[in-house]
Amino acid sequence: MIFLISGSSHTGKTVLAQKLLEKYKYPYLSIDHLKMGLIRSGQTTLTPEDDDKLTEYLWPIVREMIKTAIENNQNLIVEGCYIPYDFKNDFSEEYLESIEHVCLVFSENYIKNNYKEIIKHRNTIEKRMDYDYSKELMIRDNNKTFKECKKHGCEYILINKIYDIKWRLSSY
Template sequence: MERVIDRLNQAFTDYYIIYNSNISVGAIRIQRKENNIYRVGPVFIFPNCYLYEKLGYRRTGKVKRAREYKDVIIRRRVAVVIILISGNSCTGKTLMAQTLLEKYKIPYFSIDLLKMGLYRGISDCGFTPLDNNEVIGDKLWPIIKGIIMTSIENKQSLIVEGCYLFPHYLKEIEIMYPGEIISVFLGFTNKYINEKFTSIINNRNAIETRGYQEERTINDFVNEHNEFRIICQEAKVKYFEIDQDYEEDIKMIYDYIEDKIKIDV
């Protein structure tokens, strides 16, 4: 206790109280050095304020005994990452986003919700749900881009999924934020569609319930995936295809994200 009092009385040291909603929740120590140099000392904070989490740190699960009466919780800084998941409908984009949320604790944003929110909330939003993906994508991309930019500026990782993300949009955002965008484009081979068409339709409600019947035929699916494959190949983006077993083939995408992501799990 005497040592603590001595530190409090040091002429070159100041302590600042940290408040949360007018309640003192901790303190920070600032030491004045020579030549207008300051040293930030320990930050004392009550654990229920989640200050470190708000600053982008996550617990590693390790605890270090500093003194007989004091444990130090080890945290590491989490890098900001934006994961973009695109592909034709019924390829499992929402399921992948949900799986990544549960693993990495990164929230995800469904572009379908944005689309329907604008359509139902604004009388003249510039599109209808029946318009083709390119028309809707061009209308929504400026908003999605703004969400991505704000997430990065706020140091908030985010997963964005939807069939309205096209490769040429990706090129635009990657130039602005190199190294912070992880994108995957997902599709099916013609072989997989022909052999697993019934399974594809049956699994379309794996995460969200779609209250309408699927009217597209096998040929419609094949043509859509062929067109999307060509777009991705010409743009030279990371394109993955499910060819035989969905559960086995999808692992290559999760492995790819695992290698690219910069976060503690």
């Protein structure tokens, strides 16, 4: 089984991946780690701020890693914001049968009421570079993510009142 976890920054993708790792003992790939490895090694001139270009650059690599894992009957958790909303177009039905995807989305209401708490937990699993991710930018990013999820028929978890992610933790 391949678990894909996408969503905007700070929504808890890495925390959910860690929970799945602990429950199923499946390895997981942080697309951020791949991104930083390629940037730091000089394999690309892109920077961490080049989000759209990074998706175009990273997704073909990650997509083929997913196909290889499926072909070898291996389990894998992949998390990151560089999974395109139309990712299903890149896989045949045979591959899609082995892929579970969810996109984590904060509602505008949740962000307005919990912004300080969200920022407080941004380093729960990984230490993040200190940058200004304003409430307004977070709202904009999550609104865009929600719109794109609906447009492309992606499964999503809309976090509106409380942060309680239990996706697939009891399904397998």
